[in-house]
Amino acid sequence: MIYTVQTKQDIATIKDELASKAKEVGFGVLNTYAFKKILADKNFPIEKDITVYELCNPPGAQDALSHLAEISVYLPCRLSLYEENGKTTLATIGFEDMLNAVEMDNTFKAHMSIIFENLKHLMHSWDD
Numbered sequence: 001m002i003y004t005v006q007t008k009q010d011i012a013t014i015k016d017e018l019a020s021k022a023k024e025v026g027f028g029v030l031n032t033y034a035f036k037k038i039l040a041d042k043n044f045p046i047e048k049d050i051t052v053y054e055l056c057n058p059p060g061a062q063d064a065l066s067h068l069a070e071i072s073v074y075l076p077c078r079l080s081l082y083e084e085n086g087k088t089t090l091a092t093i094g095f096e097d098m099l100n101a102v103e104m105d106n107t108f109k110a111h112m113s114i115i116f117e118n119l120k121h122l123m124h125s126w127d128d
Contacts (some may be wrong), residue, residue: 015088036050
């Protein structure tokens with residue numbers, strides 16, 4: 001499942017504000033991938049301005065990796081940003097799918113769910 005949020009806010013504003021709003025909920029931006037530019041530079045142009053942000057919540061990552069090394073395939077959290085049909089979309093992998101893909105106790109699952117709630121809060125920062 002992909003968790004998506006759409007807003008009428010323009011993509012440039014979200015790009016400008018994303019790092020500071022992410023910090024407010026405990027995430028930092030590790031890296032960005034501007035796929036339109038990356039693919040154009042490789043002679044495979046695309047029309048859409050799609051940027052993927054790698055986000056990290058250090059205490060959450062430490063806890064997750066200490067409990068369950070295989071969860072590392074899902075880290076860092078990725079947030080995709082693109083425009084479609086006159087709206088800006090923010091998308092990420094649904095944490096429920098990730099948490100259900102591995103064996104873990106309910107206490108740890110609840111803790112990881114709180115981190116996802118913070119990520120969802122970030123995604124809703126530009127609600128109309």
